[in-house]
Amino acid sequence: MVGGREVKLFGMWASPAVRRVEWALKLKGIEYEYIEEDISNKSTDLVKYNPINKQVPVLLHHGKPIIESLVIIEYIDEVWKHNPILPKDPYERAMARFWATYSEDKCRSAAREVFFAEGEKRVKAIKCLEETLRALDEELQGKKFFGGENIGFSDLVLGWMAFWLGVSEEVASFEVLDPNKFPWFTSWIDSFLKVPAIKENLPPRDKTVEFFHSYRRLHLAAPKC
Amino acid sequence: MADKVVLLSSWASVFGLRVQIALAEKEVDYEFREEDLFDKSSLLLESNPVHKKVPVLIHNGKPVCESSVIIQYIDEVWTKGPSLLPKDPLQRANARFWTDFIGKTIYPCGSKIWRNKGDAQVQAAAKKELIGILKQLEGELGERPFFGGETLGYVDIALVPFSRWFYTYETFGRFSIEKECPKLMAWVRRCNDRESVSKVLPDPHKVYQRNCGLKKRLGLE
Numbered sequence: 001m002v003g004g005r006e007v008k009l010f011g012m013w014a015s016p017a018v019r020r021v022e023w024a025l026k027l028k029g030i031e032y033e034y035i036e037e038d039i040s041n042k043s044t045d046l047v048k049y050n051p052i053n054k055q056v057p058v059l060l061h062h063g064k065p066i067i068e069s070l071v072i073i074e075y076i077d078e079v080w081k082h083n084p085i086l087p088k089d090p091y092e093r094a095m096a097r098f099w100a101t102y103s104e105d106k107c108r109s110a111a112r113e114v115f116f117a118e119g120e121k122r123v124k125a126i127k128c129l130e131e132t133l134r135a136l137d138e139e140l141q142g143k144k145f146f147g148g149e150n151i152g153f154s155d156l157v158l159g160w161m162a163f164w165l166g167v168s169e170e171v172a173s174f175e176v177l178d179p180n181k182f183p184w185f186t187s188w189i190d191s192f193l194k195v196p197a198i199k200e201n202l203p204p205r206d207k208t209v210e211f212f213h214s215y216r217r218l219h220l221a222a223p224k225c
Numbered sequence: 226m227a228d229k230v231v232l233l234s235s236w237a238s239v240f241g242l243r244v245q246i247a248l249a250e251k252e253v254d255y256e257f258r259e260e261d262l263f264d265k266s267s268l269l270l271e272s273n274p275v276h277k278k279v280p281v282l283i284h285n286g287k288p289v290c291e292s293s294v295i296i297q298y299i300d301e302v303w304t305k306g307p308s309l310l311p312k313d314p315l316q317r318a319n320a321r322f323w324t325d326f327i328g329k330t331i332y333p334c335g336s337k338i339w340r341n342k343g344d345a346q347v348q349a350a351a352k353k354e355l356i357g358i359l360k361q362l363e364g365e366l367g368e369r370p371f372f373g374g375e376t377l378g379y380v381d382i383a384l385v386p387f388s389r390w391f392y393t394y395e396t397f398g399r400f401s402i403e404k405e406c407p408k409l410m411a412w413v414r415r416c417n418d419r420e421s422v423s424k425v426l427p428d429p430h431k432v433y434q435r436n437c438g439l440k441k442r443l444g445l446e
Contacts, residue, residue, distance in 0.1 A: 066315070070321075071321045072318070074317075075318040090302050091298070093297070098289075102275065
């Protein structure tokens with residue numbers, strides 16, 4: 001085990017961005033101190049270490065903060081070089097980064113649209129989300145994971161889709177994870193969730209569903225600007 | 226075997242210009258292919274089927290997409306030239322964070338200013354937001370000559386192409402970035418002293434004309 005008191009992680013139990021950092025730390029066997037943040041009442045420490053957007057996750061290493069989950073994971077991979085998360089080959093690294101960016105720029109916003117949309121807007125939003133699933137399904141053809149035989153950077157970043165997308169489907173009553181339409185992607189979900197570092201580090205499903213129900217209700221009830 | 230490098234981009238694309246500066250810094254020979262964004266080439270559509278956007282770097286037949294991904298790829302492949310990213314992991318993390326920040330904030334905010342169709346409130350809010358973003362970047366730069374320290378680095382390359390769009394934002398938004406962010410404009414002038422920047426970046430008035438034409442074409446007047 002490496003790390004210990006020199007590594008701290010500010011997080012929030014239901015956040016997929018926080019979990020992906022924890023998965024990276026677990027895969028490397030890095031010990032860390034976890035600090036749970038109350039998002040409605042952020043600690044002075046969180047605001048001090050991330051004054052820019054005051055969000056979790058924030059990794060503190062020897063007292064120095066690193067923010068944004070994708071940036072944090074690359075930092076972890078560069079400091080602790082064993083059990084590499086990104087491949088060695090520059091082209092493979094570019095592909096891993098591309099799909100990670102795709103997750104954050106396209107998939108997350110598409111899923112968010114569906115989660116909060118109603119009526120005609122919902123139908124349109126589902127089409128967009130399915131387009132992203134199609135692209136991911138195609139990328140996975142012939143592969144167990146985005147990283148190949150073992151999970152890598154893209155898998156960790158896209159990992160939210162293996163758990164939180166299912167939660168969203170239940171909470172917002174929609175269905176996109178169809179094994180007939182996306183056989184490779186749905187198979188990836190099964191394989192991903194079987195990886196010990198992932199399986200042992202997911203939030204409790206019932207509690208997560210409850211949390212996202214409240215979150216959705218709050219958002220839909222808020223006055224529209 | 227000689228490297229074959231092709232860049233699919235558009236002369237005014239801030240994201241494409243970043244890649245061009247990176248290639249110039251590394252003294253990489255490449256073929257530039259101008260894309261008509263209203264009539265995309267089959268090569269672009271095949272090379273970037275997911276987004277169908279520029280820039281795309283094609284290195285020995287293999288496409289790399291997304292400007293931040295491309296620049297890191299360039300830095301990792303062409304190791305003889307100056308390093309674009311710092312060596313220290315904490316500084317690298319910082320550089321990645323600010324590059325991501327720049328990519329997510331300036332373009333959409335700037336678009337709300339120049340693409341605005343008569344909504345004064347939206348435009349005013351976007352102007353305030355843009356000034357806020359640029360002041361934040363000024364703060365991050367501090368007293369250093371460049372974000373990369375003594376020389377041009379990843380964040381400088383990510384930000385400087387936007388400087389050629391400042392004239393567009395200022396003219397449509399009726400404000401002066403020099404007045405609001407003089408330290409940042411001093412940084413722009415330092416960047417312009419580098420050949421890799423001055424030879425690559427387009428004339429801001431040409432960019433403005435192009436945007437006026439585009440606004441008309443998109444029916445946003």
